[in-house]
Amino acid sequence: xxxxxRPIADRRCFAPRRSVFVVVLLVAAGNVIVGxxxxxxxxxxxxxxxxxxxxxQNGRDILNGFLLYLQEIGSGVDGRRIDVIIEDDEAIxxxxxxxxxxxxxxxxxxxxxxxxxxxxxxxxxxxxxxxRIPMLYPVVSADDLTQRRxxxxxxxxxxxxxxxxxxxxxxxxxxxxxxxxxTIALDYAFGWESVGGFQRTFEAEGGLVxxxxxxxVFVHDFAPYLAQIPRDVDAVYALFLGRSALQFxxxxxxxxxxxxxxxxxxxxxxxxxxLPFMGDEALGVVTALHYTAALDTPANRKFVAAYRARYNRxxxxxxxxxxxxxxxxxxxxxxxxxxxxxxxxxxDALRHVKLTDAPRGPLELDDYGNPIENVYIRRVERVxxxxxxxxxxxxxxxxxxxxxxxxxYLKQPLYARR
Amino acid sequence: xxxxxxxxLNGLFSAALLFLIAGGLTLVFGVMxxxxxxxxxxxxxxxxxxxxxxxxxxxxxLGTIAAVLLVAAVGLAVExxxxxxxxxxxxxxxxxxxxxxxxxxxxxxxIWGGDPFTLPYPALLAGSVETRDIVFPAYRLFVMLVAAVVxxxxxxxxxxxxxxxxxxxxxxxxxxxAATGINVALVSGGVFAAGAALAAxxxxxxxxxxxxxxxxxxxxxxxxxxxxxxxxxxxxxxALVGSxxxxxxxxxxxxxxxxxxxxxxxxxxxxxxxxxPTGLYGRG
Numbered sequence: 001x002x003x004x005x006r007p008i009a010d011r012r013c014f015a016p017r018r019s020v021f022v023v024v025l026l027v028a029a030g031n032v033i034v035g036x037x038x039x040x041x042x043x044x045x046x047x048x049x050x051x052x053x054x055x056x057q058n059g060r061d062i063l064n065g066f067l068l069y070l071q072e073i074g075s076g077v078d079g080r081r082i083d084v085i086i087e088d089d090e091a092i093x094x095x096x097x098x099x100x101x102x103x104x105x106x107x108x109x110x111x112x113x114x115x116x117x118x119x120x121x122x123x124x125x126x127x128x129x130x131x132r133i134p135m136l137y138p139v140v141s142a143d144d145l146t147q148r149r150x151x152x153x154x155x156x157x158x159x160x161x162x163x164x165x166x167x168x169x170x171x172x173x174x175x176x177x178x179x180x181x182x183t184i185a186l187d188y189a190f191g192w193e194s195v196g197g198f199q200r201t202f203e204a205e206g207g208l209v210x211x212x213x214x215x216x217v218f219v220h221d222f223a224p225y226l227a228q229i230p231r232d233v234d235a236v237y238a239l240f241l242g243r244s245a246l247q248f249x250x251x252x253x254x255x256x257x258x259x260x261x262x263x264x265x266x267x268x269x270x271x272x273x274x275l276p277f278m279g280d281e282a283l284g285v286v287t288a289l290h291y292t293a294a295l296d297t298p299a300n301r302k303f304v305a306a307y308r309a310r311y312n313r314x315x316x317x318x319x320x321x322x323x324x325x326x327x328x329x330x331x332x333x334x335x336x337x338x339x340x341x342x343x344x345x346x347x348d349a350l351r352h353v354k355l356t357d358a359p360r361g362p363l364e365l366d367d368y369g370n371p372i373e374n375v376y377i378r379r380v381e382r383v384x385x386x387x388x389x390x391x392x393x394x395x396x397x398x399x400x401x402x403x404x405x406x407x408x409y410l411k412q413p414l415y416a417r418r
Numbered sequence: 419x420x421x422x423x424x425x426x427l428n429g430l431f432s433a434a435l436l437f438l439i440a441g442g443l444t445l446v447f448g449v450m451x452x453x454x455x456x457x458x459x460x461x462x463x464x465x466x467x468x469x470x471x472x473x474x475x476x477x478x479x480l481g482t483i484a485a486v487l488l489v490a491a492v493g494l495a496v497e498x499x500x501x502x503x504x505x506x507x508x509x510x511x512x513x514x515x516x517x518x519x520x521x522x523x524x525x526x527x528x529i530w531g532g533d534p535f536t537l538p539y540p541a542l543l544a545g546s547v548e549t550r551d552i553v554f555p556a557y558r559l560f561v562m563l564v565a566a567v568v569x570x571x572x573x574x575x576x577x578x579x580x581x582x583x584x585x586x587x588x589x590x591x592x593x594x595x596a597a598t599g600i601n602v603a604l605v606s607g608g609v610f611a612a613g614a615a616l617a618a619x620x621x622x623x624x625x626x627x628x629x630x631x632x633x634x635x636x637x638x639x640x641x642x643x644x645x646x647x648x649x650x651x652x653x654x655x656x657a658l659v660g661s662x663x664x665x666x667x668x669x670x671x672x673x674x675x676x677x678x679x680x681x682x683x684x685x686x687x688x689x690x691x692x693x694x695p696t697g698l699y700g701r702g
Contacts, residue, residue: 052524054633057532187676216679220628220637223428223558224672227421243534243631250536250627256546256553277535 042083043076043333043340046103048114050091058116058242058318059088061273062138064311065323066113069330072306077330078338085109091116093123100124104131110340111135113325116318118142118189125151134347138325139318143193144414146370146400153343155350156370157325157363159290159400161190162197162415164267166402167375167395168288169201172264175377175393176286178234180208184225184248185239185266187214187417194239194266196415201402209237214417219244222251229257236261241268246277253281267291270380273316275387282380282387290371290398291317291360292378292389303359314386315359324358331355362397370400420551425673426666431558433665434565438620439638440645440657441572442613448589448652449609451508452501456515457617458639459522463489464618465630466530468537478540482622486615493614497607505606506592523635532632537625561623568616569658576654585609589652641668644683648690650700659698 047066049059063086076082085107089096096115103109104127112128112135115121121140128135128151135154137145141161145154172178181202185191191214199209210233215225220243229236236257240248245268252258258281267289270282293304293314303323307315315323332349333340340346354364363373375398378389401409443457464485472481496518504510543557576582587595588605596602621630628634645664649656663686671682690697 052527054532054631056527056632060532214676216676218637219672219679220634221428221432223431224425224669225676227424227428227673243629243634246534246536246629246631247627250629254546254555254557254627256548274534277533 040080040338042081043111043338044083044085044107044109045329046085046087046100046107046109046112046114048087048089048096048099048103048112048120049116051086051088053091055091055116055242058139058273058316059091061316061318062114062116062322064307065138065315065319065321066326068307068310068319069323069326071310073330077333080338080340082330089115089120091120093117093120096120097123097127100127104133109133110343111329111346113138113322113329115140118145121145122149125149125154128153132343134343134350136325136329136350138321141193142189143400146366146368147410148414150368153347154369155328155347155365157328158321158371159373160370161193162200163370163398163400163402164288164290164375165194165197166201167398168264168377169198169203169207170205171288171377171393171395172198172235172237173202173205173207176235176264178202178207178262178264180210180233181235181237181264182211182213182229182233183209183237183239184213184215184222184229185237186217186241186244188217191239192417193415195237197402198237198266200415215244217244220247222248223255226251226255226257229261231260233261235264238263238265238269240265241271242274245269245271245274249278249281249285267317267378270378270389271317272314272389273318275380275389276314278387280382283382285380286377286392287380287389288375288377289317289389290373290375291320292376292391293320294378294383294388294390295360295376296391297359297361299357299361300359320359324355324360324363327355327358328353361394366399366401366406368400368406372397372399374398421673423552424554425669427554427558429666429669430562430662431665432669433661434562435620435624436638436641436645436665437565437569437658437661438623439617440642440649440661441568441654442616442620443642444646444649444652444654444657445609445616446613447646448654449585450501450511450606451506452515452610453508453512454515454610454613455512455639456496456518456522457613457642458635458637459519459526460489460493460614460617461621461638462526462630462635463492463522464621465537465625465634466526467618468622468625469530469535469630472537478538481537482619485618485622489618490611490615494607494611496614497610501610502603502607505603519635526635527632530630534629534631536627536629537622539626555627557626564623568619569654572654641683644687647697648687650697652701653697653699656697656699 049062050056051059087099089099112133116139118140137156139158141159143160143162146156183195185195213225213228264286267287270285270287272293331353335349336345356362361374363371366372375395376391377393379392381390446452446454467488468481468485471484501511539557543560546553546555584600588602592602645660649660667686668683672679
């Protein structure tokens with residue numbers, strides 16, 4: 001049993017000792033079972049995510065959600081204990097592929113889960129398909145993974161980049177009453193797809209995206225871009241994440257824009273992975289995503305309380321992604337009665353899981369392997385001194401194709417920069 | 419017009435921050451011929467130390483002082499205990515600073531985790547200055563002022579004090595300087611510590627706007643190198659001119675032709691190198 005190739009130590013957030021402890025507990029419980037039924041070998045799940053480098057905290061959130069769920073189910077599935085083998089993909093696609101090869105070929109895992117960046121997601125797909133190993137992507141959101149470049153062996157339980165934004169574009173026009181919007185976003189596929197999704201439905205309803213500003217991902221001073229925002233728009237739609245979200249939000253206020261032009265955006269801009277580090281500059285920002293830690297349902301309240309108790313921080317959508325992802329995997333394994341060696345049956349089971357009580361709400365896959373799930377319109381508010389994404393509207397059962405016919409939708413090109 | 423003035427001011431702000439960071443880099447290279455890859459780590463450590471101290475004491479001033487002193491001490495230790503062993507051997511020294519960059523990066527991650535943060539604004543400078551249609555943040559103007567003062571102090575120190583004279587002697591000819599009784603090792607250690615302290619100070623100054631985050635150590639380093647290469651390695655005047663050039667070009671480049679922001683950043687460097695390989699104020 002190995003938890004990772006390199007020691008994971010992050011005093012504040014990760015609580016390494018406890019994590020190791022949990023896995024040891026699983027092993028102990030498993031051993032007892034093995035003692036009774038010597039034929040029951042462990043189910044091996046390979047996990048990759050960036051656990052070092054600039055994206056490490058997101059990777060840890062994903063892993064934390066995973067470990068939390070495994071702790072909750074305790075003794076394994078159908079008499080087989082679960083072994084998780086964790087690898088750091090360093091947010092580099094080539095490293096992710098090498099580590100995945102190692103997990104599949106040397107560790108002989110039965111199924112794979114993880115990956116954060118779309119680039120890694122695309123890099124793994126041909127290999128996963130060639131090796132016929134079922135893999136669950138909890139986060140990777142590149143539209144085409146479940147659209148024009150589908151994989152038989154990959155199941156996505158997260159979302160496609162444009163998915164919440166389709167819903168948001170319509171909402172922004174009708175409910176927020178916006179007619180003219182400028183967008184400012186990170187200049188890569190995730191930005192293009194999110195902005196593209198928003199623009200499509202917003203303009204279909206009669207709105208106008210007056211200007212699209214793209215910031216290279218390495219930018220940290222947004223001043224040259226902020227100066228380009230036209231003053232005559234009803235709102236600015238922003239897509240950032242991590243430190244860029246923090247910096248953007250600060251600088252938007254710094255240049256006096258917050259008082260003048262309303263700010264809306266993609267869910268990551270105010271997601272809980274960065275929201276606790278923001279100040280009043282984030283108040284009132286309206287965004288759309290399939291999860292918020294402030295979602296007031298029994299399942300989510302329970303999840304947030306357990307997550308806070310164990311990691312001493314509020315869960316982000318990354319945390320929830322692999323908590324639900326783990327639940328998804330375990331449900332599928334139960335359906336095949338722990339027979340994970342039959343990967344074709346397993347992947348079929350993975351495609352037909354339906355969860356009704358995930359923290360984010362109900363979800364199931366469409367025919368293309370992408371979840372149909374609620375999209376929440378959230379507004380940043382301060383409650384008991386803490387910033388949170390309060391749900392102001394729930395748009396139920398949103399598909400990646402929105403209200404369009406999938407076949408027609410797929411004839412359109414992928415959302416791009418222009 | 420408003421647009422151009424705003425972008426011009428933005429450019430000067432970038433230049434101010436770049437100058438604080440590149441100034442230390444060029445000093446260290448001038449005296450010790452070390453291409454210090456760990457310079458970005460000192461910049462990062464400055465923000466992180468300040469963040470910790472400010473969180474405990476609520477004092478920006480204390481945070482800044484602690485960051486500058488602590489990072490200077492770290493710089494001194496790196497020079498005394500490690501780099502000194504490879505004196506006058508640029509390649510092993512560079513590899514060693516590269517190793518330190520990785521060590522500091524992982525150490526920062528273990529100690530502070532991977533979450534981004536920003537430092538608070540000084541209370542007096544939180545707002546923005548508004549004249550007619552131009553809105554410009556007061557804090558950015560303050561950073562420009564501070565960088566100008568630091569530049570002036572460095573110039574006075576370099577040109578009009580005995581320390582400066584020794585420094586210049588060491589830059590020009592370390593062996594001859596040693597022969598005249600200058601303690602070259604001491605000068606080197608002091609300069610390396612001062613360079614680290616300047617980087618840390620730059621980090622703290624940028625803290626309210628740029629903050630601290632995993633990976634910031636290698637974010638600004640390429641820009642600082644571009645500044646130093648344009649200005650001439652080892653020249654303080656070069657660092658000043660280089661910062662202003664890079665700050666303005668980078669800002670106007672991003673604003674006017676965003677698709678070419680890397681090109682507009684590196685093209686001036688290539689042109690300068692083609693015409694004057696030692697940089698604008700560098701000596702061969």
